[in-house]
Amino acid sequence: MNFTLDAQDRHSQARAATFHTAHGLVKTPIFMPVGSLGTVKTLSPADLDQCGVQIILGNTYHLYLKPGLEILKKMKGLHNFNGWGRSILTDSGGFQVYSLDGLKKISKDGVEFRSHWDGSKHFFSPQKVVDIQRIIGSDIMMVLDECIPNPSDMERAQKAHQLTIEWAKLSREAFFKSNHLYDYPQFQFGIIQGGIYPELRHESIDNLLKLDFDGYAIGGLAVGESLKEREQITRFCTQKLPSEKPRYLMGVGTPLDILEAIQSGVDMFDCVMPTRNARNGTAFTTTGKLVIRNSTYRSDLKPLDEKCQCYTCLNFSRAYIRHLFNVNEMLGLRLTTLHNIYFYLKLVNSAREAIVDDEFQNYKNSFLAEYKS
Numbered sequence: 001m002n003f004t005l006d007a008q009d010r011h012s013q014a015r016a017a018t019f020h021t022a023h024g025l026v027k028t029p030i031f032m033p034v035g036s037l038g039t040v041k042t043l044s045p046a047d048l049d050q051c052g053v054q055i056i057l058g059n060t061y062h063l064y065l066k067p068g069l070e071i072l073k074k075m076k077g078l079h080n081f082n083g084w085g086r087s088i089l090t091d092s093g094g095f096q097v098y099s100l101d102g103l104k105k106i107s108k109d110g111v112e113f114r115s116h117w118d119g120s121k122h123f124f125s126p127q128k129v130v131d132i133q134r135i136i137g138s139d140i141m142m143v144l145d146e147c148i149p150n151p152s153d154m155e156r157a158q159k160a161h162q163l164t165i166e167w168a169k170l171s172r173e174a175f176f177k178s179n180h181l182y183d184y185p186q187f188q189f190g191i192i193q194g195g196i197y198p199e200l201r202h203e204s205i206d207n208l209l210k211l212d213f214d215g216y217a218i219g220g221l222a223v224g225e226s227l228k229e230r231e232q233i234t235r236f237c238t239q240k241l242p243s244e245k246p247r248y249l250m251g252v253g254t255p256l257d258i259l260e261a262i263q264s265g266v267d268m269f270d271c272v273m274p275t276r277n278a279r280n281g282t283a284f285t286t287t288g289k290l291v292i293r294n295s296t297y298r299s300d301l302k303p304l305d306e307k308c309q310c311y312t313c314l315n316f317s318r319a320y321i322r323h324l325f326n327v328n329e330m331l332g333l334r335l336t337t338l339h340n341i342y343f344y345l346k347l348v349n350s351a352r353e354a355i356v357d358d359e360f361q362n363y364k365n366s367f368l369a370e371y372k373s
């Protein structure tokens with residue numbers, strides 16, 4: 001992936017790096033907006049560009065069901081289909097299948113599940129998930145893994161972690177046995193599982209490193225464990241991962257979670273929070289969360305965030321956006337989503353600049369001093 005370490009913080013694990021995909025440079029730490037169905041809800045590729053987005057997330061489970069593989073193949077991949085010219089990472093679908101309560105059956109060969117659309121039966125094996133991601137044409141594909149709920153006892157965590165290792169081997173084999181379908185290479189990341197148990201995480205990392213993935217993701221967090229547990233496990237994993245490969249913490253999190261994890265040496269993040277919260281009328285701002293429906297903002301002429309330079313904040317008042325939400329106008333969802341994505345990208349870009357300038361701790365402290373969670 002041509003991964004280059006641009007700077008390493010002297011006082012923590014925080015680092016700034018650059019890697020290449022066929023669709024451009026990615027400068028880390030980076031936040032990847034979630035576009036499970038091939039779209040970051042309410043935003044166009046031009047909007048994403050304006051927010052400084054370098055890479056978005058798609059989802060294998062969702063895209064496999066709709067629009068389906070036939071269309072994606074015909075369109076020569078997701079980039080061509082959705083008009084997004086920069087990088088795409090696709091999650092394997094493991095987490096989505098895990099979330100389908102009662103609609104799944106896991107065996108050593110893979111996972112059988114029913115579509116949440118129409119109840120139809122499907123089967124994902126580690127190999128099939130590679131093939132699907134070949135058809136999607138994502139720049140970075142993830143391996144199939146088994147996610148477990150928190151809390152899970154050691155025995156349950158051990159079983160899932162063993163299966164995830166077996167699947168990782170099969171996924172890596174399938175990756176090398178298959179070819180990319182379009183005229184650019186793809187990369188593959190492994191996923192570390194093991195719940196909140198350091199010994200399992202350790203074993204998971206040892207096994208994945210042998211398979212020499214292009215990058216490593218820390219999975220199975222942000223599923224209800226305490227903040228302290230998450231931080232401990234994250235730090236435990238980053239310390240054992242090679243410095244010359246990207247590290248991705250899946251599904252995390254709030255601005256504070258992200259800064260903590262950057263400090264622990266994580267490079268990549270994704271989370272539904274900025275987009276989902278925006279559609280509920282919650283904006284992330286320099287001073288904390290702002291719930292736009294509150295009557296306090298009825299005639300407030302200030303922008304969502306007074307320190308923000310995004311299109312929304314430069315042009316619209318809280319009063320107007322509140323009005324849009326109150327009358328169910330779609331523009332309200334769009335403007336708030338645009339602001340939140342801009343805010344998250346600014347957060348990680350500023351962290352990057354601070355790391356390069358050897359000012360990360362100061363940056364983090366001054367962000368926290370202003371931000372009320």
Ligand SMILES: [Zn+2]
Pocket residue numbers: 304305308309310311312313314339340342
């Ligand atoms: Zn803004």
